[in-house]
Amino acid sequence: MHGLPRRAPKPEEEEALAAKARDLRALQTQLLSNHHSKIYTKEALDVSAKLLEKNPECYTAWNYRKLAVQHNLLAATDSDPGAIKSILDAELQVVVDALKQNYKSYGAWHHRKWVLSKGHCSLDYELKLLKKFQMADSRNFHAWNYRRFVAALLNRMEKEELDYTTEMIENNFSNYSAWHNRSVLLSSLLKKEAEGFYPKEKVLNDEYGLVQQAIFTDPDDQSGWFHYRWLLDQTVKLDAPSLVSSWPANGSNVMLSRIRRSNDCSASPFEIFHSNSGTFPLVLYFNQPVKGVSSSTVIIESLFCKEDLDWKPLSQISSQFSQVWVTHIQFPEANSLSEDACSLEVSIRLSRGIISTSGFDYSHHTRLAFKVYRCPVDSEPSEKQVRDQISWRDESFSLYQTRSEEPHKSLSIDNLIYNVDEPTTSNWHAETIANEIATFRELLSETSCKIGKLTLARLLTAQDVIQSQCGNKMVNFEEVLELYADLLKLDPTHGQYYNDELSLLCLRQVTSSKESLLKYCFSHETLASSSIGNYLCLRLNKLSLTRMGSIEKLLWVQMLDLSHNELRSIEGLEAMQLLSCLNLSNNKLGSFTALAPLRMLKSLQVLDISCNEIGSHTIDKTRYLCTSPLSHTEETSWKNDKIMNECVNVASYWDAFLTFKSVSLTQLSIYGNTIADENFKLFLVKVLPILEWLDGNKVH
Numbered sequence: 001m002h003g004l005p006r007r008a009p010k011p012e013e014e015e016a017l018a019a020k021a022r023d024l025r026a027l028q029t030q031l032l033s034n035h036h037s038k039i040y041t042k043e044a045l046d047v048s049a050k051l052l053e054k055n056p057e058c059y060t061a062w063n064y065r066k067l068a069v070q071h072n073l074l075a076a077t078d079s080d081p082g083a084i085k086s087i088l089d090a091e092l093q094v095v096v097d098a099l100k101q102n103y104k105s106y107g108a109w110h111h112r113k114w115v116l117s118k119g120h121c122s123l124d125y126e127l128k129l130l131k132k133f134q135m136a137d138s139r140n141f142h143a144w145n146y147r148r149f150v151a152a153l154l155n156r157m158e159k160e161e162l163d164y165t166t167e168m169i170e171n172n173f174s175n176y177s178a179w180h181n182r183s184v185l186l187s188s189l190l191k192k193e194a195e196g197f198y199p200k201e202k203v204l205n206d207e208y209g210l211v212q213q214a215i216f217t218d219p220d221d222q223s224g225w226f227h228y229r230w231l232l233d234q235t236v237k238l239d240a241p242s243l244v245s246s247w248p249a250n251g252s253n254v255m256l257s258r259i260r261r262s263n264d265c266s267a268s269p270f271e272i273f274h275s276n277s278g279t280f281p282l283v284l285y286f287n288q289p290v291k292g293v294s295s296s297t298v299i300i301e302s303l304f305c306k307e308d309l310d311w312k313p314l315s316q317i318s319s320q321f322s323q324v325w326v327t328h329i330q331f332p333e334a335n336s337l338s339e340d341a342c343s344l345e346v347s348i349r350l351s352r353g354i355i356s357t358s359g360f361d362y363s364h365h366t367r368l369a370f371k372v373y374r375c376p377v378d379s380e381p382s383e384k385q386v387r388d389q390i391s392w393r394d395e396s397f398s399l400y401q402t403r404s405e406e407p408h409k410s411l412s413i414d415n416l417i418y419n420v421d422e423p424t425t426s427n428w429h430a431e432t433i434a435n436e437i438a439t440f441r442e443l444l445s446e447t448s449c450k451i452g453k454l455t456l457a458r459l460l461t462a463q464d465v466i467q468s469q470c471g472n473k474m475v476n477f478e479e480v481l482e483l484y485a486d487l488l489k490l491d492p493t494h495g496q497y498y499n500d501e502l503s504l505l506c507l508r509q510v511t512s513s514k515e516s517l518l519k520y521c522f523s524h525e526t527l528a529s530s531s532i533g534n535y536l537c538l539r540l541n542k543l544s545l546t547r548m549g550s551i552e553k554l555l556w557v558q559m560l561d562l563s564h565n566e567l568r569s570i571e572g573l574e575a576m577q578l579l580s581c582l583n584l585s586n587n588k589l590g591s592f593t594a595l596a597p598l599r600m601l602k603s604l605q606v607l608d609i610s611c612n613e614i615g616s617h618t619i620d621k622t623r624y625l626c627t628s629p630l631s632h633t634e635e636t637s638w639k640n641d642k643i644m645n646e647c648v649n650v651a652s653y654w655d656a657f658l659t660f661k662s663v664s665l666t667q668l669s670i671y672g673n674t675i676a677d678e679n680f681k682l683f684l685v686k687v688l689p690i691l692e693w694l695d696g697n698k699v700h
Contacts, residue, residue, distance in 0.1 A: 005297060008196055013635060020054075024051070024054060024055060024130050027047060027050055027051040027054070028045075028051065028058070029603070030047045031047055031048050031051055031058075031060065031061055031064060032060070034047065034048075034064070035060065035064045035067075036070070038067075038071075040067070040068040040071045040072060042134070042265035044068070045065070045068055045090075046063055048061045048064055048068075049094045049097070052065075052094060052108075052358075053094075053097045053098060053101060054101070055100045055101075056099070056101050056105035056107060056108050056259045057102070057105060057106075057107060058107070060505065061105050062107045062108075062110070062111045062220070065091065065094070066111070066114060069087060069088070069091060069115075069118075072087050073087060073118075084120055085120045087151065088118055088120050088121055091111070091115045092112065092115055092121065094111075095108050095109075095111055095112045095115070096129070099133070100529075101654070102132055102141070103136065103137065103140060103143075103688050104140060104142050105142075106142070109142045109143075112146065113146065113149055113688050116149075116153065120184045123153055123154050124148055124154075126146075126150045127147075127150060127154075128145050129144055130146065130150070134147075134168070138168055138171070138172055138175050138177075138178065139174075139175050139176055139177050140177065140582065140609060141176070141177045141180075143177075144177040144178070144181050146624045147161075147181075147272070148161075148181070148184075154474055158185050158188055158189055158194070159194070159196070161185055161190070162182065162185045162186065162189070165178045165179075165181050165182040165185065165659065166182075166210075167599065169182070169210070169214070173213070173214035173217055173218065173221065173224060174218070174221045174223045175223055176222075176223050176226065179223055179224065179226060179227040180226075180227075182227065183227060183230045186203070190234075191205075191239075191358075191359070192267060193638065200234075201428045201432075204234055204235060204432075205432070206230065207231055208432070208436070209258050210229060210578055211224050211227050211228050211231060212439065215228065215443070215452075216443065219443065219449040219451075219452060220449065221448055222451060225455065228455065229455070229458075232436075232455075232458060232459070232462065235429060235432055235433065235462075236429070236433075236462045236465070236466075237288075238287065239358070240356070240360045240361065240362065240363045240364065241286050241287060241288050241290045241354065241355075241356040241360060241419065242286065242287050242362070242364050242366075243284060243285070243286055243287075243348065243364075243366050244283040244285055244286065244287045244552050245552035245553065245555060245577065246282075246284050246285060246346070246368060246555070246698050247282070247283040247555035247556055247577070248282070248344075248370040248372070249368075249370065249555075249556070250368035250369065250370065251368075251369070251370065252271060252370045252371075253271055253341060253370070253371045253372075253373065254271050254272075254273060254280070254370060254371070254372045254373070255271050255272050255273070255372075255373045255374075255375060256274075256275070256280055256331050256332075256372055256373065256374045256375065257272070257273075257274055257374065257375035258272055258274070258276060258278060258279070258331075259276065265274070269400075269523075269535060269536035270536065270556055273558070273578060274580075275331075275603065277328075278330060278331045279328040279329060279330055279331065279578040280328065280329055280331065280372070281326050281327070281328055281578065281603075282300075282309075282326065282327050282328070282329055282330075282346070283325070283326050283555055283575065283577050284298070284324070284325045284326075284346075285323065285324050285551075285552045285555065285575060286324070286325075287323075288323060288356050288357070289315070289318065289321040289322055289323045289356065289357050290321060290322070290323070290325075290354050290355060290356050290362065291313075291320040291321045291322075291354070292353040292354040292355055292359075293313070293325040293354060293357055294311055294353070295308040295309055295311070295312045295353050296349075296353065297348065297349055297353035297362075298311065298346060298347075298348055298349075299347045299348075299349065300329075300344065300345070300346055301344070301345040301346075301347070302342065302343065302344040303335065303342065303343075304330075304332035304342050304344075305329050305344060307329070308607070309327040309329065309454075310327060310328075311325050311326070311327045312325065312326055312327070312601050313325055313577055314326055314574045314577075315669070316574070316596055316597070318438075318572075321357050322354075322358070323575075323576040324574070326577055327647060329344075331374050332372060332374050333374070336692075341371035341372060341373050342368060342371065342372050342373070342374075343369060343370075343371050344369065344371070344372060345367065345368070345369040346368050346369070347365075347366065347367040347368075348362060348364075348365075348366040348367075350362070350363060350364075350365055358441045364491055369563075373559065375643075376489070389667060389693045389696065390524075390581060390606045390667055392563065392583045392585070392608060394416070395507075395536060396524055396525060397522040397523065397524055397525075397539065398523050398525065399519075399521075399522055399523075400518065400520060400521040400522055400523050400536060401523075402518075422533075429466055430463075430466050430467075433459055433462050433463045433466060434463065436459050437456065437459045437460065440452060440456045440459065441456070448490075449490050450487060452491075453483050453486060453487055454483075454487060455599060456483060457480050457483040457484060457487075457501070460476035460483075461476070461480055461505070463475075463476060464476050464477070464480075464508075468512070473512040473513055474508065474509050474512050477505070477509055478636075480505060481502070481505065482506070484498050484501060484502050496546070499544075499546045499547075499566070500546050500547040502546075503543075503544070503545045503546045503547045503548075503549065504546075504549035504550070506544075506545065506548060507540075507545070507548070507549045507550040508545055508549065508550050509549070510540065511550045511553040511554065511582070517538075517553075520538055520539055520540060521536060521537070521538060521539075522536070522537045522538075522539050523536060523537070524534055524536075524537050524559065527538075535559075536559065537559040537560070537561055537581070538554065538557045538559065538560050538561070539561040540560070540561065540562055540565075541561045541562060541563040541564050541565065541583070542563075542564045542565070543565060543621055544566055545562065545565040545567060546565070546566045546567060546568065547569070547571075548562075548567070548569075548570060548571065548572045548573060549572070551572045551573070551575045551576065552575070554576060555575065555576060555577070555578070556578065557578065557579065558577055558579060558580050558581070558603075559579075559580065559581040559582075560576070560577045560579060560581070560582050560583070561583040562582070562583060562584055562587070563583045563584065563585040563586050563587070563608070564585070564586045564587075565586075565587050566587060566588050567584065567587040567588060567589060568587075568588045568589060568590065568594065569589075569594050570584065570589075570594065570597050570598070571594060571597060572597070573597045573598075573601070574597035574599075574600040576601070577600075577601065577602070577603065578603060579601050579603060579604055580604060580605050580606065581605065581606040581607075582598075582601075582604060582606065582607050582608070584607070584609045584612070585608045585609065585610040585611050585612070585669065585672075586610070586611045587612055588612065588613055589612040589613060589614060590612070590613045590614065590616065590617045590620070590660075591614060591617065591620040591655065591669060592614065592655040592656045592659045593655050593659075594618055595609070595659050596659065598659055598662075598663055599658070599659060599662040599663065600662075602662075602663075602664075603668045604663050604664070605664065605665060605667065606665070606666065606667040606668075607663075607665055607667070607668050607669070608668075608669040608674070609668075609669065609673070610669040610670055610671045610672045610695070611671070611672030611673070612672070612673050612675040613673070613674070614670075614675050614676075615673055615674030615675030615676070616673075616675065618673045620655075650683070653680065653683050656675075656680075656683070656684075656687070657683075657687055660684070660687045661687060662690055663688075664690055665688050665690075665691055666690055666691060666692045666693065667691070667692060667693040668684065668688065668691060668693070668694055668695075669694075669696065670684070670694075670695060671695045676695075681694060681695070685699060
């Protein structure tokens with residue numbers, strides 16, 4: 001038992017353990033000798049069988065038996081056909097003997113799959129054997145995984161397997177594996193619209209009834225709750241992918257310029273975009289990861305944009321699927337503000353091409369249009385401009401005040417986060433969520449259940465999402481806040497998860513309307529005459545954020561203040577392609593690999609990551625998100641990297657190099673991090689050749 005002192009073994013027990021160890025060592029020695037000498041006789045196989053019966057986790061013994069079987073099958077092919085079945089039956093018996101010792105042995109179950117793949121075995125017997133193992137432990141996920149394998153070989157109907165899960169669940173509601181297998185089967189049947197599993201709404205209603213029996217029978221058992229969460233996802237999420245946001249937004253007017261001019265201030269700051277490169281990004285944000293975004297699936301109609309565009313996914317996980325896709329379009333020819341704007345229309349074809357990770361096609365007709373102006377300039381920007389240091393002090397900001405001369409339409413933030421042709425949910429979705437909320441209010445009135453409170457919070461959040469399409473926004477906000485506050489007290493072990501959910505809730509509230517978002521919009525006085533970007537800053541500082549969300553509503557942001565929060569990751573910021581100034585100071589960022597999204601922000605010029613925890617942790621928990629310098633394409637690209645060859649101690653700072661080599665920073669603050677010593681600052685000056693300000697000091 002955990003927490004109890006271990007009892008000292010008796011002398012006779014010590015002797016028995018020592019004898020067992022001697023036997024295992026002797027068998028292992030014989031096995032390795034036979035393995036190296038490629039001896040596959042009956043006596044040699046008996047040695048491996050005895051070893052596996054005592055220790056089923058000896059993977060070398062399983063690999064040896066595979067080689068032996070292949071050798072003996074080749075020898076038996078021309079002699080006795082019955083010998084093939086005899087050889088394979090012997091292997092199946094070895095597996096059974098091993099599973100009696102440990103029926104959760106990975107090696108044993110994998111070996112049995114390998115034997116069955118050879119053929120010549122009775123698959124009906126396998127189902128009978130599985131039933132015995134599942135009677136001994138109905139939650140053995142190895143046996144359930146093996147059952148899916150056997151069912152596929154037998155071409156058993158998924159409906160039959162679903163009925164089997166119903167039987168197992170009714171025998172014991174606390175069966176994680178049966179619930180999981182049920183969700184896998186139902187997902188497949190619903191997707192194929194199999195007979196009896198259409199319409200989807202009827203099937204899910206029946207499923208709600210089954211899982212509620214389990215939950216109300218024992219509210220503290222988590223098996224049914226996990227299946228309920230899957231069921232809630234099926235209710236809320238749309239199968240087919242759809243476009244939920246874009247920049248430029250539908251119906252917007254965008255003013256483009258290479259440098260900031262004083263007369264830029266006559267336009268709305270929500271619509272101004274500056275780019276030294278003479279291009280602007282077109283960003284498409286989908287409700288789920290998709291692939292296939294290209295010039296053949298996304299059609300651009302414009303007089304000034306005629307060439308095929310190169311679309312890129314903004315994803316650190318997949319090179320094919322991404323929720324956000326971006327391309328860059330050249331500025332139109334310069335024209336005065338009095339002339340007609342250049343129109344650009346984007347349409348997504350209904351033909352097959354854009355596909356979600358679950359295999360559903362993009363099937364919603366989508367068409368958005370916006371206008372772009374190019375500001376006239378007296379001269380092109382010089383190669384070297386003198387830039388003042390951008391200050392993040394509170395006194396540098398003042399609450400943004402809308403101006404009467406700004407056109408109302410161009411001022412509307414709601415327009416900037418316009419949801420392009422998103423299919424609305426049916427009445428069934430809203431009614432189902434409302435019924436489930438009533439059901440769980442009743443449950444919580446009778447018992448205090450942590451996972452019940454969490455589920456109610458999720459249901460109320462889902463209801464807000466559905467109602468927001470009808471104009472009612474965040475009506476359950478206060479109640480959901482109270483539920484998560486209770487959960488933080490009742491279950492502090494999972495406090496990080498609850499804080500993440502609270503962060504997402506907070507950001508949904510901030511971005512729920514133009515009025516709420518304007519409360520966080522500030523003018524930066526010193527940027528009004530700067531060439532570095534928009535003078536409008538979205539200040540989300542001091543909100544105790546632990547996770548970013550609602551990014552689809554923030555694509556227009558060029559200056560963002562996230563300081564004095566509790567962020568450990570900035571996942572999602574890569575979608576904000578307009579970002580030129582970013583403040584991440586006084587958070588809990590522990591490594592440069594946690595800053596990997598910065599690599600995709602090509603407009604970023606000002607970055608503050610001071611007073612974080614970079615260099616404080618011996619183990620980088622986010623390193624798996626960042627490619628090693630010794631693997632794949634990154635190593636190849638480094639060999640010919642001129643900047644890398646000039647850098648000192650690049651091997652010590654490879655993750656920092658990988659982050660910063662892709663951005664063009666002119667201002668960086670990094671003080672207050674353990675890594676920020678003089679050697680590292682010298683390294684940064686080499687990696688960032690156009691850097692002008694470092695930790696508040698002019699770079700010479």
